[in-house]
Amino acid sequence: xxxxxxxxxxxxxxxxxxxxxxxxxxxxxxxxxxxxxxxxxxxxxxxxxxxxxxxxxxxxxxxxxxxxxxxxxxxxxxxxxxxxxxxxxxxxxxxxxxxxxxxxxxxxxxxxxxxxxxxxxxxxxxxxxxxxxxxxxxxxxxxxxxxxxxxxxxxxxxxxxxxxxxxxxxxxxxxxxxxxxxxxxxxxxxxxxxxxxxxxxxxxxxxxxxxxxxxxxxxxxxxxxxxxxxxxxxxxxxxxxxxxxxxxxxxxxxxxxxxxxxxxxxxxxxxxxxxxxxxxxxxxxxxxxxxxxxxxxxxxxxxxxxxxxxxxxxxxxxxxxxxxxxxxxxxxxxxxxxxxxxxxxxxxxxxxxx
Amino acid sequence: xxxxxxxxxxxxxxxxxxxxxxxxxxxxxxxxxxxxxxxxxxxxxxxxxxxxxxxxxxxxxxxxxxxxxxxxxxxxxxxxxxxxxxxxxxxxxxxxxxxxxxxxxxxxxxxxxxxxxxxxxxxxxxxxxxxxxxxxxxxxxxxxxxxxxxxxxxxxxxxxxxxxxxxxxxxxxxxxxxxxxxxxxxxxxxxxxxxxxxxxxxxxxxxxxxxxxxxxxxxxxxxxxxxxxxxxxxxxxxxxxxxxxxxxxxxxxxxxxxxxxxxxxxxxxxxxxxxxxxxxxxxxxxxxxxxxxxxxxxxxxxxxxxxxxxxxxxxxxxxxxxxxxxxxxxxxxxxxxxxxxxxxxxxxxxxxxx
Numbered sequence: 001x002x003x004x005x006x007x008x009x010x011x012x013x014x015x016x017x018x019x020x021x022x023x024x025x026x027x028x029x030x031x032x033x034x035x036x037x038x039x040x041x042x043x044x045x046x047x048x049x050x051x052x053x054x055x056x057x058x059x060x061x062x063x064x065x066x067x068x069x070x071x072x073x074x075x076x077x078x079x080x081x082x083x084x085x086x087x088x089x090x091x092x093x094x095x096x097x098x099x100x101x102x103x104x105x106x107x108x109x110x111x112x113x114x115x116x117x118x119x120x121x122x123x124x125x126x127x128x129x130x131x132x133x134x135x136x137x138x139x140x141x142x143x144x145x146x147x148x149x150x151x152x153x154x155x156x157x158x159x160x161x162x163x164x165x166x167x168x169x170x171x172x173x174x175x176x177x178x179x180x181x182x183x184x185x186x187x188x189x190x191x192x193x194x195x196x197x198x199x200x201x202x203x204x205x206x207x208x209x210x211x212x213x214x215x216x217x218x219x220x221x222x223x224x225x226x227x228x229x230x231x232x233x234x235x236x237x238x239x240x241x242x243x244x245x246x247x248x249x250x251x252x253x254x255x256x257x258x259x260x261x262x263x264x265x266x267x268x269x270x271x272x273x274x275x276x277x278x279x280x281x282x283x284x285x286x287x288x289x290x291x292x293x294x295x296x297x298x299x300x301x302x303x304x305x306x307x308x309x310x311x312x313x314x315x316x317x318x319x320x321x322x323x324x325x326x327x328x329x330x331x332x333x334x335x336x337x338x339x340x341x342x343x344x345x346x347x348x349x350x351x352x353x354x
Numbered sequence: 355x356x357x358x359x360x361x362x363x364x365x366x367x368x369x370x371x372x373x374x375x376x377x378x379x380x381x382x383x384x385x386x387x388x389x390x391x392x393x394x395x396x397x398x399x400x401x402x403x404x405x406x407x408x409x410x411x412x413x414x415x416x417x418x419x420x421x422x423x424x425x426x427x428x429x430x431x432x433x434x435x436x437x438x439x440x441x442x443x444x445x446x447x448x449x450x451x452x453x454x455x456x457x458x459x460x461x462x463x464x465x466x467x468x469x470x471x472x473x474x475x476x477x478x479x480x481x482x483x484x485x486x487x488x489x490x491x492x493x494x495x496x497x498x499x500x501x502x503x504x505x506x507x508x509x510x511x512x513x514x515x516x517x518x519x520x521x522x523x524x525x526x527x528x529x530x531x532x533x534x535x536x537x538x539x540x541x542x543x544x545x546x547x548x549x550x551x552x553x554x555x556x557x558x559x560x561x562x563x564x565x566x567x568x569x570x571x572x573x574x575x576x577x578x579x580x581x582x583x584x585x586x587x588x589x590x591x592x593x594x595x596x597x598x599x600x601x602x603x604x605x606x607x608x609x610x611x612x613x614x615x616x617x618x619x620x621x622x623x624x625x626x627x628x629x630x631x632x633x634x635x636x637x638x639x640x641x642x643x644x645x646x647x648x649x650x651x652x653x654x655x656x657x658x659x660x661x662x663x664x665x666x667x668x669x670x671x672x673x674x675x676x677x678x679x680x681x682x683x684x685x686x687x688x689x690x691x692x693x694x695x696x697x698x699x700x701x702x703x704x705x706x707x708x
Contacts, residue, residue, distance in 0.1 A: 123582075163534055167583055179595040180517055180659045182573045183558065189577050189592075190554040193547060200544040204537065219536045219586060222579045223543050228477075229521055229575050229593040238543075239583040241533040305534045 001101070002342055003076060006094035010074030010083025016066040019044045019119040019130075023065060026093075026117050034100055034115075042137050045118035045130035049141075050100075051108045057288050058144045059111040059352075061096045062308070063089050063151040063323075064121035064130070068331040080336040087325030091337040092151025093117060095324055095345045102346075106353045114145070121308065126278055131308050135315065147288050148312045152303075153325025153337075156344055158293055159303035160212055160320050162310050163243040164250060164280030166257050170195070173269040176227065176234035185232035189225060191268055192236045196220060198264040199240070207245040210283040212302035214245030218260065239275075243304075246280035246313075253277070281310035284318040295351045296322065355455070356696055357430060360448035364428030364437025370420040373398045373473040373484075377419060380447075380471050388454055388469075396491050399472035399484035403495075404454075405462040411642050412498045413465040413706075415450045416662070417443050417505040417677075418475035418484070422685040434690040441679030445691040446505025447471060449678055449699045456700075460707045468499070475662065480632055485662050489669065501642050502666045506657075507679025507691075510698055512647055513657035514566055514674050516664050517597040518604060518634030520611050524549070527623040530581065530588035539586035543579060545622055546590045550574060552618040553594070561599040564637040566656035568599030572614065593629075597658075600634035600667075607631070635664035638672040649705045650676065 014022035023044045030036055030048045038049040044065070067085025074083030083090065096115055100107075107113050118130035126132055135142055152159075172192045177185025205216040221241045225233040242257040254274060261272050281303065293300065303309065303321050312319035324345035329335050368376035377398045384390055384402045392403040398419070421439025428437030437444065450469055454461075461467050472484035480486055489496055506513075526546045531539025559570040575595045579587040596611040608628060615626050635657065647654065657663065657675050666673035678699035683689050 123584075165534070165584075178659060179573050179575050180519070180571070180597045182571055187554065187573060189550060189574050193550050193554065196543060196547050196550075200541065200547065217534070217536055219533050219541060220543050221533050221583050221585060221587065222581065223587075223590070224578050225576045227576065230477075230519075230595060231575060232573060233575060233577075236577070241584060243534045305532060 002094065002098050002346065003081070003339065005098055006081050006091060006342060007074050007076065009090045009094050010081070010086060013071040014065050014067055014085065015071065016120055016122045016124065019065045023117070023119065026065070029097065030115070034104060040138060042133050043119065043130065045134050046116070047134060047138060047141060048115040050104060050114065051112040053112060056110065056112050057146040058114065060114045060116055060145045060148045061151065062116040062148050063092045063096065065093070065117050065119055066122050068122050069333050069335050076339065079339050081339050082334060082336040084335060086329065086335045086337040087153045088330035088335070089151055089153060089323055089325050091325045091342055092323040095342055095349065096151060099346050099349050103350065103353050125276060129308070131311055135311065142315060142317065145317050146286070147292055148317055148319035150307055150309055150319060150321045151323035152307045152321045153323050153327045153330055154321050155326050156324055156341060156348060157299045157301050158296060158320055158322050159301050160210055161214065161246045161283045161313070162281035162303040162305060162307045162321070163214055163245060164253055164310065165278050165306045166242045166253055166274060167276040168240040168242070168257060168261060169273045169275050170238050170240060170261060170265070171271045172236045174232065174234045174236070177232045179230045179232055182232045185234070188233040188236040195264050195268055202260070207247050209245065209247060210285070212300060214302045215304060216244045218242045218257070244280055246282045248280070250277055250279040278306055279310050279314050281307065281319070282313040284313055284316065286318050289318040292352060293320070296348055297351065298348060356448065356452050356700065357435070357693065359452055360435050360445060360696060361428050361430065361437070363444045363448050364435070364440060367425040368419050368421055368439065369425065370474055370476045370478065373419045377471070377473065380419070383451065384469070388458060394492060396487050397473065397484065399488050400470070401488060401492060401495060402469040404458060404468065405466040407466055410464065410466050411500040412468065414468045414470055414499045414502045415505065416470040416502050417447045417450065418662070419447070419471050419473055420476050422476050423687050423689050430693065433693050435693050436688060436690040438689060440683065440689045440691040441507045442684035442689070443505050443507055443677055443679050445679045445696055446677040449696055449703065450505060453700050453703050457704065457707050479630060483662070485665055489665065496669060496671065499671050500640070501646055502671055502673035504661055504663055504673060504675045505677040506661045506675045507677050507681045507684055508675050509680050510678055510695060510702060511653045511655050512650060512674055512676050513655050514564055515568065515600045515637045515667070516635035516657040516659060516661045516675070517568055517599060518607055518664065519632050519660045520596045520607055520628060521630040522594040522596070522611060522615060523591060523627045523629050524594060524615060524619070525589060525591045525625045528586065528588045528590070531586045533584045533586055536586045539588070542587040542590040546592070548620070549618050549622055556614070561601050563599065563601060564639070566654060568656045569658060570598045572596045572611070598634055600636045602634070604631055604633040632660055633664050633668055635661065635673070636667040638667055638670065640672050643672040646706060647674070650702055651705065652702060
């Protein structure tokens with residue numbers, strides 16, 4: 001049933017902003033086979049609820065439905081299941097479904113359970129993110145969650161928290177002139193050299209917290225001129241990405257990156273714009289969180305990437321990343337997931353059933 | 355008549371590759387008012403011939419018909435004539451026409467005259483250039499030319515020769531990785547820093563020849579990454595433009611720039627491609643050349659830009675740049691030419707009539 005499920009999920013195209021068919025598939029399956037007590041759908045993002053016993057803790061399994069690679073027909077070959085979104089993260093969703101189908105009655109003896117499948121996670125802003133729309137529309141539901149397990153690819157390790165991310169655009173100004181007479185202008189690319197050098201020399205800064213290591217790191221990720229080839233460039237724009245450990249608030253991180261950029265730009269004629277910012281995901285160590293981590297009994301790491309763990313922990317909800325996919329396969333055009341990872345994932349999840 | 359002519363020429367749109375209407379206008383005017391002995395049209399480029407007395411020297415006035423700015427309705431305001439291509443170089447063509455209309459009978463007592471108006475000069479390769487197609491189709495005609503005056507904008511100074519131009523594309527390689535884990539990759543932008551610095555530090559190199567100064571100069575004119583903002587760039591490509599004095603052949607200049615780039619790139623993983631190259635325009639000092647320069651009696655400078663003077667001198671035909679337009683107005687969206695420059699231009703040309 002597991003192989004059939006992952007291949008079926010991968011056969012349904014669900015690029016970001018076009019998740020409807022997949023949402024319909026999940027909704028049909030859940031209503032037919034899982035007997036939920038409630039199902040909420042908001043713009044292709046769904047909450048499926050099982051159990052509402054106020055004496056039991058509420059455990060949520062969470063994943064996004066959209067995928068990055070261009071859709072291709074899934075197939076199983078030499079122990080690998082290939083398909084767009086195989087690792088990131090339909091493998092996680094397939095395991096959730098099969099796990100529920102097998103163990104929901106036992107699970108409900110111990111927990112209230114919900115399954116959250118949301119749209120528009122990949123490359124979108126927080127405003128567009130499907131999980132955000134669920135948080136906005138059903139705040140009381142989220143307040144009831146005691147622990148969220150996000151099925152993002154972790155190769156079956158437990159990845160705690162997540163680094164925050166801030167993007168800044170820096171524009172460095174020059175003065176245009178004909179390239180036969182560059183002395184009439186000022187080359188914006190050359191003006192950028194000291195800035196590039198200073199940013200490139202900032203070392204990665206590791207922080208040991210919650211028993212794992214998160215690393216602050218800043219990179220210039222893109223750089224463009226905007227002129228023709230016989231003109232001295234009057235403008236160079238670049239994108240800076242700052243990833244930061246969950247030891248600071250988003251506002252603290254914004255101030256920090258602004259200071260770094262202002263110092264690196266010194267007397268360079270330039271404009272800094274913070275274009276996009278998401279907070280780091282913290283680690284909220286409740287007894288249920290610690291107990292679940294202990295039962296799952298897998299290697300523990302920091303999540304050195306951003307995931308929606310940050311949305312949960314910013315609302316005070318304990319959460320961590322745990323999924324069967326391979327991080328290294330995420331977003332690859334020929335994405336796959338090792339089939340044994342799915343089997344193992346379900347075996348590990350079974351440790352919390354009894 | 356002069357103001358009417360320049361406004362009429364500017365009212366006819368002639369962007370590069372769409373010069374037909376303007377070509378038709380020139381052809382009609384010449385046939386109606388100038389009484390040519392021959393008119394050749396090849397793909398919107400035209401040769402108009404007056405006089406074929408083998409005892410007289412052959413003087414050609416030359417200009418291109420295409421313009422860079424987006425077409426707008428021309429107008430005359432406070433001594434300036436505004437229009438797309440006003441300075442570069444319909445002012446030159448308007449002066450040629452009015453000069454011929456007034457003085458052709460007197461001119462023909464002294465010279466055989468031809469007027470060459472060609473298409474596709476702006477931003478095109480030598481293969482696409484309309485003058486090239488004329489050279490290819492009428493080699494004997496060009497062999498008969500003793501002096502060519504190119505009406506490119508020079509603000510009524512005499513600009514000798516022209517610098518050559520070579521474009522090279524340099525690709526510097528890195529290794530892609532997620533921007534949260536840049537240590538898994540190699541940032542191509544950072545790899546480019548030593549190269550950018552070395553090129554930026556190469557001083558301009560002036561050469562005093564033929565009584566004027568041509569300057570060798572090399573610039574990085576564009577630079578681009580090709581990845582998304584959450585990826586460490588695996589590739590940075592840039593355009594290098596080398597402008598060089600007419601003291602070397604095109605092959606010598608190519609070897610020179612290749613050496614400069616290879617030295618500047620040292621151990622950087624990179625690819626160099628010479629994408630485009632045009633020779634410098636030399637100064638061929640025949641008695642007619644010297645005598646004409648002396649009669650025109652205007653300030654003499656080097657042409658620190660590329661013009662089709664290079665095509666003439668590479669075929670051994672003496673040529674120089676002399677036009678009423680302002681270099682600084684060339685390619686501006688609101689391009690103009692001072693009207694007095696046109697009046698002066700004709701007065702200066704009249705010095706060679708008698």
